[in-house]
Amino acid sequence: MTENRPEEKTYNVLPGPRMGLVTPAYLEEIAAVARKHGVPFLKITGAQRLAIAGHSPETAAKIWQELGQPEGPKKPVGIHYIQACPGKAWCKYGRQDSLALGKKFEAALLALPLPAKTKVGISGCQFNCCESYLRDLGVFGTTKGWSLVFGGNGGGSPRIGDVVGEGLNDDEVLSLARRCLDYYSQQARKMERTGRLMRRTELADLQKYLETPA
Numbered sequence: 237m238t239e240n241r242p243e244e245k246t247y248n249v250l251p252g253p254r255m256g257l258v259t260p261a262y263l264e265e266i267a268a269v270a271r272k273h274g275v276p277f278l279k280i281t282g283a284q285r286l287a288i289a290g291h292s293p294e295t296a297a298k299i300w301q302e303l304g305q306p307e308g309p310k311k312p313v314g315i316h317y318i319q320a321c322p323g324k325a326w327c328k329y330g331r332q333d334s335l336a337l338g339k340k341f342e343a344a345l346l347a348l349p350l351p352a353k354t355k356v357g358i359s360g361c362q363f364n365c366c367e368s369y370l371r372d373l374g375v376f377g378t379t380k381g382w383s384l385v386f387g388g389n390g391g392g393s394p395r396i397g398d399v400v401g402e403g404l405n406d407d408e409v410l411s412l413a414r415r416c417l418d419y420y421s422q423q424a425r426k427m428e429r430t431g432r433l434m435r436r437t438e439l440a441d442l443q444k445y446l447e448t449p450a
């Protein structure tokens with residue numbers, strides 16, 4: 237792959253998909269557009285999205301147009317992505333339906349204004365294939381329901397998130413996640429990730445906030 241890599245063409249296009257779900261028709265559409273523009277390769281990203289790489293910014297604009305999508309993503313803050321594993325719908329280890337919960341999280345949280353980039357990982361069991369302990373908001377399923385983790389981070393400043401709720405149903409975990417994000421919005425400095433906030437403050441303060449009726 238590297239010998240074909242263009243020297244000055246690194247612009248990426250990420251036309252969905254959400255939670256890594258794609259249909260054969262979607263892949264065929266992407267493949268047709270990629271062939272038309274001589275795109276050398278596609279990349280499945282760590283965020284379960286699809287990158288069309290190795291072309292110019294001008295071509296990127298055409299690709300967005302042909303796919304009928306607005307140019308992007310250009311969202312520096314707020315929910316950056318919501319990952320979800322196959323969960324109990326498709327995985328033999330799954331204890332909860334992570335894809336269904338992911339859709340509920342998308343509907344409820346995706347548009348929220350937040351202090352900085354915020355990543356969400358939803359895993360259907362304690363194996364945590366979506367690295368829920370390393371996400372700003374992480375969720376994983378057990379036989380007793382969902383557990384919610386807050387303040388995790390990977391990358392150059394890793395932090396294991398704190399478990400703030402256990403044995404929750406869909407509505408409860410969504411409500412608690414929303415409360416965590418409210419706390420984050422109130423307490424964080426501009427562009428401060430949840431992990432940094434939790435290093436700077438006390439976990440007890442968050443717990444006290446979550447115990448207070450909304």
Ligand code: SF4
Pocket residue numbers: 321322323324327328329330331359360361362363364365366
């Ligand atoms: S986290 Fe569990 S349910 Fe999800 S893919 Fe991994 S093993 Fe399967």
